[in-house]
Amino acid sequence: MLHQKSNEKSEQLRHEGNKCYSNQNFFEAMLKYNESLCYADPKSENVGLAYANRSAIYFEMKLYDKCLNNVDMARKNSYPERNLENLVKREQKCHEMVKTSNQKISNPWNFFKLSYQPNKKLPFIVNCLELNCNDKYGRFVTTNHSLKVGDIISIEEPFCKVLLSKSKFRKIPKSNIYQKCSNCLRDNSLDLIPCNSCCLSMFCSIECMETALKRFHRYECSIMAKLLESGSVHMAMRLFFIALSKFDGCFEKLEDFISNENKMTIFDCDLKSSEREGNERMLRSLMSLMKSPKIFPVTPLMEILKNHHELGDSSEKHEKFIANFLQKLRQISDWNFHGITSGSSKSVDVNETKREGLEETIGSGSLIFCSLINHSCANNVMRICVEGKVLLVVCRPISKGSQLFDCYKISFLQHQKQERQEILLKDFGFACDCEACTQNFPTPPMLKFKDPKLLKFAKKTDDEMLTLQHNQAFKKFRDCCDILEKNNQNFPCLELCLLLRCIANFLFKQAQPSVVFP
Numbered sequence: 034m035l036h037q038k039s040n041e042k043s044e045q046l047r048h049e050g051n052k053c054y055s056n057q058n059f060f061e062a063m064l065k066y067n068e069s070l071c072y073a074d075p076k077s078e079n080v081g082l083a084y085a086n087r088s089a090i091y092f093e094m095k096l097y098d099k100c101l102n103n104v105d106m107a108r109k110n111s112y113p114e115r116n117l118e119n120l121v122k123r124e125q126k127c128h129e130m131v132k133t134s135n136q137k138i139s140n141p142w143n144f145f146k147l148s149y150q151p152n153k154k155l156p157f158i159v160n161c162l163e164l165n166c167n168d169k170y171g172r173f174v175t176t177n178h179s180l181k182v183g184d185i186i187s188i189e190e191p192f193c194k195v196l197l198s199k200s201k202f203r204k205i206p207k208s209n210i211y212q213k214c215s216n217c218l219r220d221n222s223l224d225l226i227p228c229n230s231c232c233l234s235m236f237c238s239i240e241c242m243e244t245a246l247k248r249f250h251r252y253e254c255s256i257m258a259k260l261l262e263s264g265s266v267h268m269a270m271r272l273f274f275i276a277l278s279k280f281d282g283c284f285e286k287l288e289d290f291i292s293n294e295n296k297m298t299i300f301d302c303d304l305k306s307s308e309r310e311g312n313e314r315m316l317r318s319l320m321s322l323m324k325s326p327k328i329f330p331v332t333p334l335m336e337i338l339k340n341h342h343e344l345g346d347s348s349e350k351h352e353k354f355i356a357n358f359l360q361k362l363r364q365i366s367d368w369n370f371h372g373i374t375s376g377s378s379k380s381v382d383v384n385e386t387k388r389e390g391l392e393e394t395i396g397s398g399s400l401i402f403c404s405l406i407n408h409s410c411a412n413n414v415m416r417i418c419v420e421g422k423v424l425l426v427v428c429r430p431i432s433k434g435s436q437l438f439d440c441y442k443i444s445f446l447q448h449q450k451q452e453r454q455e456i457l458l459k460d461f462g463f464a465c466d467c468e469a470c471t472q473n474f475p476t477p478p479m480l481k482f483k484d485p486k487l488l489k490f491a492k493k494t495d496d497e498m499l500t501l502q503h504n505q506a507f508k509k510f511r512d513c514c515d516i517l518e519k520n521n522q523n524f525p526c527l528e529l530c531l532l533l534r535c536i537a538n539f540l541f542k543q544a545q546p547s548v549v550f551p
């Protein structure tokens with residue numbers, strides 16, 4: 034079988050890794066060792082050997098804590114006595130180096146924090162945000178005090194995240210499986226542990242592995258290859274498995290729960306209440322998100338379930354309910370899943386200073402809070418991803434009582450009005466009448482500047498933002514935020530739109546993986 038544990042394949046991958054290591058190509062070597070770990074029989078010496086080889090890379094990169102951790106993992110996982118001498122030497126050298134080295138992996142959460150007091154029940158959003166509803170927008174989110182450019186107003190952990198198996202990074206056409214945690218999507222400097230049963234999932238910690246097993250991996254493990262091939266279908270299947278595991282695999286209980294149409298939103302949840310109750314309310318809030326009217330074929334999903342070794346029989350018995358439920362989940366995914374992006378853990382061309390070349394979509398996630406925010410082609414909040422979480426940052430001043438507007442990827446900065454209107458109507462079912470559409474904002478080639486001095490500053494900052502040292506970049510970021518705040522009456526003009534890009538680039542840079550491999 035193609036994706037089964039195989040010591041032969043594990044050895045072959047380790048040898049390939051060794052070749053990359055000799056060429057100092059540490060990134061490729063790490064991926065090969067990780068893949069080798071995934072294919073190794075969990076009790077074999079191949080596991081210990083792969084950890085030991087990873088420790089050599091961390092040693093070269095002066096990441097001594099990680100090196101020691103991998104030496105320890107090698108020892109605990111059948112590392113052969115015959116090679117122990119080398120490992121012990123490395124361990125000793127490492128202990129000596131730790132004393133003198135002050136290399137620390139930087140923590141992005143030192144920078145990314147909520148700008149105001151958190152909501153008592155939903156500690157991941159600030160307490161000034163409120164939910165409202167009207168005929169035109171359906172539900173929408175407003176603020177009860179004014180918000181400034183640069184404010185961080187939510188740090189949302191998606192209810193469910195799915196890793197895209199193929200990396201779409203144009204420079205590194207590699208699988209994501211061996212470089213990201215299948216549960217939280219962090220890269221953890223490639224220090225990942227393999228699933229004990231399948232060869233297609235790795236985790237950044239025992240906790241993530243246990244969470245994944247409890248929530249979805251117990252059902253996904255044996256069908257991982259099919260799920261990874263299935264693309265967007267995987268998102269609906271993941272939600273299905275999460276829902277089923279909440280009822281310990283009991284289809285009758287899940288059916289009962291779903292048939293009770295009790296609509297609620299994330300604002301009805303208390304994330305500090307008991308875990309079970311919180312989870313069920315979260316699931317209800319997810320089920321109450323708007324659904325796209327599209328009808329999706331669910332036969333391929335049903336086929337996957339019918340052939341499932343544990344769920345096959347029950348799936349046939351509950352066929353009608355499951356087909357309806359999966360249809361609903363696909364419709365919810367269609368409108369409410371958001372892309373999760375990341376910078377690369379491999380160093381890229383030093384001449385690459387444009388963000389488009391540095392960022393990729395690594396997965397998608399369901400955001401129960403962000404999904405309540407409506408669209409504007411001239412949005413006042415922007416989404417950025419930090420280690421698999423999604424943050425909302427204010428990018429234009431928002432006055433007390435006003436609505437938050439996200440951009441569903443169709444901004445006046447990239448698309449002409451007619452094109453935006455067509456896409457929004459087709460994909461999201463509404464005729465957009467945002468300020469950019471009603472006032473016919475010009476798109477960039479037609480954008481004029483208002484203040485030549487500010488334009489000069491904006492152009493210079495735009496050129497250098499991705500390459501500046503942190504302190505200088507942070508100062509420029511604050512300047513950009515202040516200028517956007519004070520000159521909003523001139524929006525849109527060329528200099529302010531350039532400054533918007535500068536703040537997005539600064540935030541993106543702060544969210545980059547802290548360790549990059551050569």
Ligand SMILES: C[S@@+](CC[C@H](N)C(=O)[O-])C[C@H]1O[C@@H](n2cnc3c(N)ncnc32)[C@H](O)[C@@H]1O
Binds near residue numbers: 461
């Ligand atoms: C992700 S949901 C946003 C929250 C939604 N209003 C709700 O009640 O759940 C997307 C849907 O909201 C509505 N929507 C979003 N932006 C809108 C806008 N600018 N004008 C009118 N409706 C909008 C559309 O029905 C769209 O399909």
